[in-house]
Amino acid sequence: MSTQVLQTKVKTDEFTSFLGMLVVLGSITMLFVALIVSYSILRIQSSMWINPGMGSIAFQLGVINTIILMISSWTYYKGQQYAVTGSRRKVRQWLGLTLGLGVVFLLTQLNLWRILIDSGMTAQSNIVGSVFYMLTGVHGLHIIAAIIALSWAIIRSTRVTGTVEIRPIKLVGLLWHFLDFLWICLFISIFII
Amino acid sequence: MSEHHEQTFWTKYIFSTDHKVIAKQFLWLGLFFLAFGGFQALLIRWQLAYPDQPLPWWLLGTLFYEGGVITPDHYNALFTMHGTIMIFWAITPMLIGAFGNFVIPLQIGAPDMAFPKLNMISFWTMFLASVVLLASYLLPEGTAAGGWTSYPPLSAPVGGIAGEGQTLWTLALTLAGTSTLMGAVNYIITVVRMRAPGMTYFRMPLSVWGLWLTSILNAIFVPIIAAGLILLLLDRTIGTQFFVAGGLATVEGGDPLLYQHVFWIFGHPEVYILILPAWGIVSDLLSVFSRKPAFGARVTAICMCTIVVLSSIVWGHHMYTTGMSPLLGKAFMFLTLLISIPSSIFFLNWLGTLWRGNLHFDPPMLFAMAVLWVFGLGGLTGLYNATVTSDIYLHDTMFVVGHFHYTMAASVLFGGLAAIYFWFPKMFGKKMNPLLGKLHFWISFIPLNYVFFNMMVLGYAGQHRRLYDPNEYEFLAPINDLNISITFFAMVLGFSQLIFAYNFINSMINGEKAEANPWKANTLEWTLEGPIPHGNFATTPTVYNGPHEYSNPAVKDRDWIAQSEPMPT
Numbered sequence: 001m002s003t004q005v006l007q008t009k010v011k012t013d014e015f016t017s018f019l020g021m022l023v024v025l026g027s028i029t030m031l032f033v034a035l036i037v038s039y040s041i042l043r044i045q046s047s048m049w050i051n052p053g054m055g056s057i058a059f060q061l062g063v064i065n066t067i068i069l070m071i072s073s074w075t076y077y078k079g080q081q082y083a084v085t086g087s088r089r090k091v092r093q094w095l096g097l098t099l100g101l102g103v104v105f106l107l108t109q110l111n112l113w114r115i116l117i118d119s120g121m122t123a124q125s126n127i128v129g130s131v132f133y134m135l136t137g138v139h140g141l142h143i144i145a146a147i148i149a150l151s152w153a154i155i156r157s158t159r160v161t162g163t164v165e166i167r168p169i170k171l172v173g174l175l176w177h178f179l180d181f182l183w184i185c186l187f188i189s190i191f192i193i
Numbered sequence: 194m195s196e197h198h199e200q201t202f203w204t205k206y207i208f209s210t211d212h213k214v215i216a217k218q219f220l221w222l223g224l225f226f227l228a229f230g231g232f233q234a235l236l237i238r239w240q241l242a243y244p245d246q247p248l249p250w251w252l253l254g255t256l257f258y259e260g261g262v263i264t265p266d267h268y269n270a271l272f273t274m275h276g277t278i279m280i281f282w283a284i285t286p287m288l289i290g291a292f293g294n295f296v297i298p299l300q301i302g303a304p305d306m307a308f309p310k311l312n313m314i315s316f317w318t319m320f321l322a323s324v325v326l327l328a329s330y331l332l333p334e335g336t337a338a339g340g341w342t343s344y345p346p347l348s349a350p351v352g353g354i355a356g357e358g359q360t361l362w363t364l365a366l367t368l369a370g371t372s373t374l375m376g377a378v379n380y381i382i383t384v385v386r387m388r389a390p391g392m393t394y395f396r397m398p399l400s401v402w403g404l405w406l407t408s409i410l411n412a413i414f415v416p417i418i419a420a421g422l423i424l425l426l427l428d429r430t431i432g433t434q435f436f437v438a439g440g441l442a443t444v445e446g447g448d449p450l451l452y453q454h455v456f457w458i459f460g461h462p463e464v465y466i467l468i469l470p471a472w473g474i475v476s477d478l479l480s481v482f483s484r485k486p487a488f489g490a491r492v493t494a495i496c497m498c499t500i501v502v503l504s505s506i507v508w509g510h511h512m513y514t515t516g517m518s519p520l521l522g523k524a525f526m527f528l529t530l531l532i533s534i535p536s537s538i539f540f541l542n543w544l545g546t547l548w549r550g551n552l553h554f555d556p557p558m559l560f561a562m563a564v565l566w567v568f569g570l571g572g573l574t575g576l577y578n579a580t581v582t583s584d585i586y587l588h589d590t591m592f593v594v595g596h597f598h599y600t601m602a603a604s605v606l607f608g609g610l611a612a613i614y615f616w617f618p619k620m621f622g623k624k625m626n627p628l629l630g631k632l633h634f635w636i637s638f639i640p641l642n643y644v645f646f647n648m649m650v651l652g653y654a655g656q657h658r659r660l661y662d663p664n665e666y667e668f669l670a671p672i673n674d675l676n677i678s679i680t681f682f683a684m685v686l687g688f689s690q691l692i693f694a695y696n697f698i699n700s701m702i703n704g705e706k707a708e709a710n711p712w713k714a715n716t717l718e719w720t721l722e723g724p725i726p727h728g729n730f731a732t733t734p735t736v737y738n739g740p741h742e743y744s745n746p747a748v749k750d751r752d753w754i755a756q757s758e759p760m761p762t
Contacts, residue, residue: 015386019382019385020378026412027374027377030416031417034417035420038424042446042451046446123427123432125444127445128446130433138423
């Protein structure tokens with residue numbers, strides 16, 4: 001076709017991808033800042049606010065979920081370390097474990113929802129419930145996205161036999177640790193304060 | 194590292210990752226919705242001038258409405274969708290989607306965007322958003338009708354406007370926001386990481402500055418409206434009551450004012466999101482067609498940055514009448530009025546660029562100068578809206594409508610048209626007919642000013658912005674004639690765009706082949722011979738000069754020097 005032969009594929013270097021991910025995380029931060037500020041305004045205006053963590057089982061599940069996510073960040077870190085040394089099997093094991101913990105987090109979260117719904121707190125029953133399901137739900141959607149991204153990263157980084165491509169792992173890792181941190185903030189603001 | 198891909202029709206034109214193809218996709222999408230939203234404006238104007246008469250055949254009245262009569266419900270839907278479509282589906286795709294995509298990589302000397310696939314997904318998310326938005330017309334109770342701001346309770350499921358149009362509106366807007374965010378990530382990172390060697394920040398053309406700052410605002414503030422839309426969507430779908438209060442609420446604790454805050458924390462930066470690209474493009478074009486360096490280009494860039502910061506802390510001026518504390522109102526008024534300082538500075542810079550320039554009145558220049566006029570008027574009338582005492586009177590009147598059409602609609606429309614006339618030769622490799630371009634300019638510029646200036650007069654006389662039938666109020670009887678004449682000029686303005694449509698399509702098919710640099714401009718895109726292949730530059734250019742090197746005495750044989758040419762010594 002054209003006589004000029006050009007580089008039609010942009011080679012995005014690692015630092016560029018890293019910065020792109022930072023902008024994405026910045027946008028997610030702004031989303032949650034807006035949601036949490038809305039939550040604080042509704043809470044300040046409310047005449048009485050019942051903490052959803054008042055029931056001991058709900059609180060325990062919240063604590064368990066926080067611990068699950070913190071462990072998943074640690075297993076992610078281990079997986080990433082093995083990616084540096086290039087052992088594919090270990091990478092798959094540790095990141096697979098991380099993925100599993102993510103799924104367990106979601107299941108525990110659903111269980112928590114079920115318990116609260118059974119106890120009479122639904123999204124429609126009062127403003128506390130609306131805020132609770134909204135915040136945990138939007139966070140859960142992001143965890144689902146992160147699980148999909150991590151599955152992609154595991155396949156992508158170990159697709160060539162004998163080597164591990166570290167970049168997808170590093171990139172998704174930023175998202176994973178960020179959502180972990182975000183959960184801790186949510187946990188404190190919903191269950192503790 | 195060179196690869197050559199055999200491209201099929203699908204990978205080349207539909208699911209392309211080439212920023213130039215994506216730019217054209219966005220341009221077509223934007224132009225389609227511009228025509229759609231513009232047509233709705235004509236229907237609104239007809240209703241305001243002749244509220245008792247059915248629409249005439251040439252407005253296709255009987256095609257859309259039974260007997261050609263616009264009912265109050267139809268009318269609500271009309272102005273709601275006119276605003277929504279013009280802002281999010283016409284201006285945003287045209288200036289940010291189309292010219293952001295086309296101009297940024299070419300002007301900074303990059304082979305493509307930093308994340309080409311994300312760029313493609315961004316367009317198709319926008320396309321999906323458009324489908325969802327248009328699908329809302331098919332609902333039995335019609336599309337959204339709560340105003341473009343969709344304040345609860347108008348948009349709320351209880352006590353609001355009937356039908357699920359509002360739900361689809363909310364969903365479509367969320368999708369459009371996602372598309373915008375993907376674009377913003379791309380633009381920000383492309384500018385930060387992909388500039389050619391020698392392309393320092395202050396050597397970037399001001400168009401790129403404008404688009405870049407817009408993207409930063411998008412990345413920060415679109416998530417805020419997303420938060421509001423999520424809450425609204427939950428209210429509408431699963432029955433939460435975040436924005437429902439008072440007698441309508443079944444549970445205590447909701448707050449409709451919260452929506453207004455969230456909306457305007459995004460909404461005011463949105464005004465600058467829309468206009469910053471136009472400012473940047475105009476700053477560059479004035480320099481090209483005055484054959485002079487842009488006066489104080491660095492200061493203009495810094496002023497735009499200042500406005501970006503200020504724009505995020507002035508949202509309260511949309512809410513003076515919500516009963517906010519007078520102290521808060523004063524604070525918002527002070528901050529809002531502060532914006533006039535950087536705006537005035539770069540406005541003077543524009544005049545400084547024109548001053549004693551060698552002006553060439555080609556169509557892009559005419560439209561760029563029109564931006565000076567309409568933005569000047571719009572900016573000045575903004576002072577009345579920013580001041581609490583006068584705003585209390587003017588709030589929600591046609592004055593506001595006239596004001597924001599001058600600043601946001603007319604400035605951005607003219608900026609976008611200037612950009613189309615300017616970059617058309619580079620985008621399509623053909624020339625547009627300049628004579629038709631000039632005709633299009635005059636026949637748009639004069640009616641447009643008549644329409645929007647007199648809207649402010651109407652508002653000052655007390656006409657509310659969302660009235661269905663002004664004849665129902667006796668105190669509006671003296672301005673009835675003005676409503677009719679505005680409608681006449683609006684029709685002229687609307688139908689004169691057919692000249693543009695003809696010129697655009699005809700030039701694309703039958704136009705004369707354009708040379709590589711028809712305007713003798715010095716930025717990097719004009720160094721490329723068309724058609725530009727995927728990957729843009731055969732060798733990455735090195736940049737030696739600023740973006741406005743015109744009439745430099747060091748260059749002997751001509752009055753410009755490309756950014757990638759070393760200055761003769």
